[in-house]
Amino acid sequence: MATNKRLVSSLSLLVASVVTLSACAAPPPAAPTPAPAEPKPAADLPANWKAGIPKNAPDRKGKKLVIRDVPKLIGIGYFAATTKGMEEAAKELGNIDFKTDAPTEAKIEKQIEFLDNFITQGVDVLLFAANDPVAIAPVLKKALDQGILVVGYDADAQEDARQFFVNQATFEAIGQALIEDMVSQVGPEADVAIVTSSLTAPNQNRWIEEMKKYSAAKYPKLNFVTTLPSEEDQQLAFKATQDIMKTYPNVKGVFGLSSVAFPGAADAVKQAGKCGEIAVVGLSTPNQMRPFVKEGCVKSVVLWNPVDLGYAAVYAARALADGELKPGSTELKAGRLGTLKINGSEILLGPPFIYTKENIDNFDF
Amino acid sequence: MTNTKVVRKAYRLNLNALRSQEGVLFGLLILIVFVLSLLSERFLTVNNLLNQTRLFTETALLALPMTLIIISGGIDLSVGSMLAWSAVMLGFSWQLVGLPLPLAVLVCLLTGLIGGLINGALIAYVRVPALIATLATLAIYRGLSFGISQARSVRGFPEEFAFWGQGQIGPFPTQFLILMALVIIVHILLSRTGFGRWVYAIGNNEVSARFSGIPVERVKLALYSFSGLMAGLAAFIFTSRVTTTRADAATGLELDVIAAVVLGGASIFGGSGSIVGTILGLLIITLLRNGLLLAGVKGDATFMTIGLVLILAVLVNNALRKK
Numbered sequence: 052m053a054t055n056k057r058l059v060s061s062l063s064l065l066v067a068s069v070v071t072l073s074a075c076a077a078p079p080p081a082a083p084t085p086a087p088a089e090p091k092p093a094a095d096l097p098a099n100w101k102a103g104i105p106k107n108a109p110d111r112k113g114k115k116l117v118i119r120d121v122p123k124l125i126g127i128g129y130f131a132a133t134t135k136g137m138e139e140a141a142k143e144l145g146n147i148d149f150k151t152d153a154p155t156e157a158k159i160e161k162q163i164e165f166l167d168n169f170i171t172q173g174v175d176v177l178l179f180a181a182n183d184p185v186a187i188a189p190v191l192k193k194a195l196d197q198g199i200l201v202v203g204y205d206a207d208a209q210e211d212a213r214q215f216f217v218n219q220a221t222f223e224a225i226g227q228a229l230i231e232d233m234v235s236q237v238g239p240e241a242d243v244a245i246v247t248s249s250l251t252a253p254n255q256n257r258w259i260e261e262m263k264k265y266s267a268a269k270y271p272k273l274n275f276v277t278t279l280p281s282e283e284d285q286q287l288a289f290k291a292t293q294d295i296m297k298t299y300p301n302v303k304g305v306f307g308l309s310s311v312a313f314p315g316a317a318d319a320v321k322q323a324g325k326c327g328e329i330a331v332v333g334l335s336t337p338n339q340m341r342p343f344v345k346e347g348c349v350k351s352v353v354l355w356n357p358v359d360l361g362y363a364a365v366y367a368a369r370a371l372a373d374g375e376l377k378p379g380s381t382e383l384k385a386g387r388l389g390t391l392k393i394n395g396s397e398i399l400l401g402p403p404f405i406y407t408k409e410n411i412d413n414f415d416f
Numbered sequence: 417m418t419n420t421k422v423v424r425k426a427y428r429l430n431l432n433a434l435r436s437q438e439g440v441l442f443g444l445l446i447l448i449v450f451v452l453s454l455l456s457e458r459f460l461t462v463n464n465l466l467n468q469t470r471l472f473t474e475t476a477l478l479a480l481p482m483t484l485i486i487i488s489g490g491i492d493l494s495v496g497s498m499l500a501w502s503a504v505m506l507g508f509s510w511q512l513v514g515l516p517l518p519l520a521v522l523v524c525l526l527t528g529l530i531g532g533l534i535n536g537a538l539i540a541y542v543r544v545p546a547l548i549a550t551l552a553t554l555a556i557y558r559g560l561s562f563g564i565s566q567a568r569s570v571r572g573f574p575e576e577f578a579f580w581g582q583g584q585i586g587p588f589p590t591q592f593l594i595l596m597a598l599v600i601i602v603h604i605l606l607s608r609t610g611f612g613r614w615v616y617a618i619g620n621n622e623v624s625a626r627f628s629g630i631p632v633e634r635v636k637l638a639l640y641s642f643s644g645l646m647a648g649l650a651a652f653i654f655t656s657r658v659t660t661t662r663a664d665a666a667t668g669l670e671l672d673v674i675a676a677v678v679l680g681g682a683s684i685f686g687g688s689g690s691i692v693g694t695i696l697g698l699l700i701i702t703l704l705r706n707g708l709l710l711a712g713v714k715g716d717a718t719f720m721t722i723g724l725v726l727i728l729a730v731l732v733n734n735a736l737r738k739k
Binding site: 164 | 705
């Protein structure tokens with residue numbers, strides 16, 4: 052009897068597994084969903100236009116827009132700042148029903164759920180900052196298929212899953228801003244060193260490339276003595292900066308190229324009692340650098356302004372709905388930000404924002 | 417407060433007709449659907465409801481074995497990590513090892529199964545309490561996911577792979593049909609077979625179950641292995657839905673799964689629960705979240721409401737049990 056029962060039970064589990072397995076192993080039937088019809092190439096579409104195009108989007112020119120913003124997460128200072136900029140723009144433009152809503156953790160599954168529900172709600176525009184550029188693509192494409200306008204900011208998706216992306220900072224602009232900031236403190240003739248994250252970090256390497264390119268052209272006497280890694284470890288950044296000061300006593304400035312390298316470098320200079328003698332310049336967030344900026348060991352922090360980023364995204368959405376922003380546009384009029392340049396399907400926010408002792412308290416992220 | 421009154425009323429109305437827990441849950445579900453359809457006209461549409469099945473299939477797949485495990489007096493906290501680990505192995509074996517995609521899917525399912533087997537062996541034979549064993553493997557499997565993937569995501573799956581998570585058969589999302597088949601199988605397994613009775617017996621009193629000749633260890637091993645296999649299947653469908661594998665996928669999913677099972681009337685102390693109840697619990701949570709978001713309620717308020725409903729349901733459940 053017992054054996055019989057056991058047999059039945061193992062059989063049923065087996066059946067369950069086999070069903071599962073065969074369900075997975077069977078080759079998927081060809082073309083599950085009708086192959087998406089090639090978007091009709093509008094006559095004025097630039098060649099090689101890779102960004103997404105909404106299907107049968109209604110004419111929204113001058114009409115009331117329902118805009119929903121789904122950042123990576125809510126409840127943190129950074130995205131509270133982008134939302135603030137968006138609300139400001141929505142108020143200025145008027146005729147916009149705007150709301151931000153997103154998960155309270157940066158989870159792509161939850162973000163997809165929010166986007167999906169907004170698509171069902173039938174909004175006009177979706178703004179997003181992607182938790183994952185690929186995973187978010189299917190749901191954004193679904194929005195485009197239903198005629199919803201899709202604009203990204205801060206963190207892009209696959210290019211064909213959105214129409215435009217507001218790029219907060221190009222590598223070029225960041226590189227230039229860092230050099231200008233350094234030169235303004237140490238002059239055009241000085242030895243400088245770099246503390247980067249890891250020597251293979253793609254973003255940091257692009258910044259270094261742009262910095263060197265720009266300084267070679269404009270400040271040829273700015274001399275880069277060394278580049279040391281900090282591997283996203285503040286202690287290592289601290290030590291690297293100490294080594295730099297020991298090995299190159301003439302160094303007048305240190306670049307800290309990550310949110311960890313910058314405070315590490317600043318701390319080393321401070322503890323060596325060389326505040327004011329050696330300039331520390333870099334990329335980080337206001338909160339991370341606030342103590343150093345307040346006591347004057349760091350004069351400025353280079354980054355973009357998330358309030359402006361959100362502001363520009365809503366202006367882009369309005370212009371897109373009004374037909375003023377379209378594939379091939381080279382400029383976007385964005386209220387108080389003036390005219391923003393467009394590169395392909397990327398709207399450039401322009402030069403980075405410099406946080407200083409005077410303005411750093413207006414920001415909390 | 418009005419909420420409580422409404423629910424109480426519904427409870428009283430249903431009590432005569434449907435005395436069972438499932439009856440109460442079903443009444444609650446109808447009530448929620450009714451209220452939500454008043455709040456948003458886009459809620460009660462075939463399109464929206466079918467679309468929701470895409471979003472909850474992975475949770476539902478994990479809720480099936482979780483129901484059995486909780487009935488048996490255990491728990492499996494590692495399901496979210498097993499899902500991530502399986503998904504990472506899918507991407508890893510396909511892109512880095514170069515296996516054909518169907519084989520990579522098999523690797524994904526096997527990974528889940530192995531994860532479950534390890535849980536089962538720890539719990540049944542090494543006699544580590546389920547809560548501790550799966551809390552440990554929750555961390556271990558998540559760590560493996562990050563280690564194997566180097567925290568990089570795998571992408572670029574072929575178009576036809578999207579069939580399982582984004583495609584449809586007739587009007588139904590593919591994964592919904594897979595889920596329905598499994599719901600029926602597991603329901604029958606639990607309610608109509610000797611194995612199902614063993615699961616209840618172990619949950620009611622493990623010692624007496626053992627004395628009556630039930631192979632407690634092997635049943636437990638089977639349950640946790642089944643949970644792992646379902647995590648592998650959910651990983652496959654999840655990967656197909658989002659077209660990428662990430663080591664941080666499904667973080668915290670175990671809580672959604674357990675919430676659905678407990679809302680469905682399963683006792684966390686073992687011995688009672690049902691697949692029908694779990695599915696009702698899952699529908700209540702999913703539709704509540706969907707409907708409130710559609711009605712324009714903010715995300716955080718939505719989650720609070722779900723928490724309240726969960727507590728309410730347990731109270732109603734307890735009251736019912738006392739009668």
